[in-house]
Amino acid sequence: MNTNKIIIIGAGLSGLMIAYLLQKKGFEITILEANTRIGGRIETVTGSSGATVEMGATWFSNPHQNLIALLNEFKIPYFKQHTQGISLFETMSFVPPQKFEISDNEESSFRIVGGTSQLIKKLVEEVGIQNIKTATKVIAIEEIDNNVELTDSNGVKYAAEKVISTLPPHLLVQTIGFKPTLPDTMQRLAKRTHTWMGESIKFAVEYQRPFWREKHYSGTLYSQASIIQEMYDHSTADNQGFALKGFLNGGTYTLSQEERQEKVIQQLAKLFGTQASNYIAYHERLWRKEPLTFFPYENLVMGHENNGHAEYRNSFFDNKFYISGSETASVNPGYMEGAIVAAKNIASQF
Ligand SMILES: Cc1cc2nc3c(=O)[nH]c(=O)nc-3n(C[C@H](O)[C@H](O)[C@H](O)COP(=O)(O)OP(=O)(O)OC[C@H]3O[C@@H](n4cnc5c(N)ncnc54)[C@H](O)[C@@H]3O)c2cc1C
Numbered sequence: 484m485n486t487n488k489i490i491i492i493g494a495g496l497s498g499l500m501i502a503y504l505l506q507k508k509g510f511e512i513t514i515l516e517a518n519t520r521i522g523g524r525i526e527t528v529t530g531s532s533g534a535t536v537e538m539g540a541t542w543f544s545n546p547h548q549n550l551i552a553l554l555n556e557f558k559i560p561y562f563k564q565h566t567q568g569i570s571l572f573e574t575m576s577f578v579p580p581q582k583f584e585i586s587d588n589e590e591s592s593f594r595i596v597g598g599t600s601q602l603i604k605k606l607v608e609e610v611g612i613q614n615i616k617t618a619t620k621v622i623a624i625e626e627i628d629n630n631v632e633l634t635d636s637n638g639v640k641y642a643a644e645k646v647i648s649t650l651p652p653h654l655l656v657q658t659i660g661f662k663p664t665l666p667d668t669m670q671r672l673a674k675r676t677h678t679w680m681g682e683s684i685k686f687a688v689e690y691q692r693p694f695w696r697e698k699h700y701s702g703t704l705y706s707q708a709s710i711i712q713e714m715y716d717h718s719t720a721d722n723q724g725f726a727l728k729g730f731l732n733g734g735t736y737t738l739s740q741e742e743r744q745e746k747v748i749q750q751l752a753k754l755f756g757t758q759a760s761n762y763i764a765y766h767e768r769l770w771r772k773e774p775l776t777f778f779p780y781e782n783l784v785m786g787h788e789n790n791g792h793a794e795y796r797n798s799f800f801d802n803k804f805y806i807s808g809s810e811t812a813s814v815n816p817g818y819m820e821g822a823i824v825a826a827k828n829i830a831s832q833f
Pocket residue numbers: 492493494495496497498515516517518521522523524525538539540541542543619620621622649650651654658659679680681683685770775776807808809810817818819820821822
């Protein structure tokens with residue numbers, strides 16, 4: 484058995500940030516991550532044209548001061564979301580879309596230059612890849628005397644003085660067995676705690692040229708009528724890679740990828756002209772099909788329900804087990820900002 488001082492479960496933004504902060508305080512940490520990929524709900528894919536497309540977290544804004552401070556500390560540049568030009572709002576499929584323009588004075592949202600994964604890459608560099616064990620899915624957590632023992636899906640056991648979970652709370656209680664069991668109140672709460680964006684479908688279409696900009700469109704679209712519900716220009720900061728990116732109607736997860744792709748291109752061609760059909764690549768990610776993010780709810784749970792609940796400030800197993808992760812944050816839970824706030828809160832207790 485490997486014995487560790489502190490084990491963090493999950494190498495998403497929260498887990499990496501907790502590791503970074505605790506290492507600065509002199510603690511030895513190990514992160515166990517189920518996936519072969521690090522980053523959790525942050526995943527930037529580089530398309531064949533060089534466009535970096537976000538399959539997970541993308542935007543932040545001025546209220547997200549902890550995230551902005553971290554980007555500044557790491558000297559990671561960010562840029563304003565492109566919104567200039569005509570934006571569209573489709574209310575019904577049989578009437579032309581309404582047109583509107585977003586004023587430059589409105590609160591901007593920002594994107595990270597090179598993609599959100601730049602932040603993950605930097606944190607991994609700081610924490611040390613040797614301290615992150617990927618392809619290690621924790622399936623059981625047991626309190627044994629002064630330690631917490633974890634078991635992974637290969638039956639390998641790890642002991643630690645303290646363990647911090649960064650799994651979305653609902654996923655934690657549905658996929659990991661506890662001995663002794665967590666209090667009923669916590670189990671009930673976690674089962675009713677929404678995992679932000681867990682049901683979402685992200686798509687992106689890469690193009691050779693930003694033809695929509697050339698036609699004075701911003702690329703922003705809101706629709707209640709077609710498969711694309713929300714979309715934005717997703718070109719790179721240096722305007723070398725061009726893409727449109729957004730969210731599809733969540734109900735279309737039952738279609739095949741080919742069916743969704745065809746409907747997306749049809750909608751884009753209808754709104755922006757036939758150039759939309761001449762694309763380089765289509766990307767999509769169905770987060771509800773990602774078992775390391777989403778687990779079906781027993782009852783209806785609304786977006787952000789119970790996010791940041793005060794019960795998540797409690798520790799378990801006599802201060803040996805903690806529940807963290809973005810959904811537990813007291814401020815901006817569910818978002819990248821929340822992941823950092825939650826990490827800072829846990830680190831302050833050590
Ligand atoms: C499509 C989408 C769009 C989003 N857009 C935005 C946005 O624009 N702006 C914003 O601020 N936020 C956005 N978010 C939310 C943001 O991604 C999250 O708030 C943040 O990344 C959460 O980080 P986390 O570390 O708390 O959780 P996660 O990233 O979920 O990390 C949990 C980690 O635990 C791992 N894990 C799961 N089970 C186990 C196990 N049994 N054993 C070991 N490891 C395990 C997972 O693989 C994962 O790496 C978006 C999310 C999605 C999915």
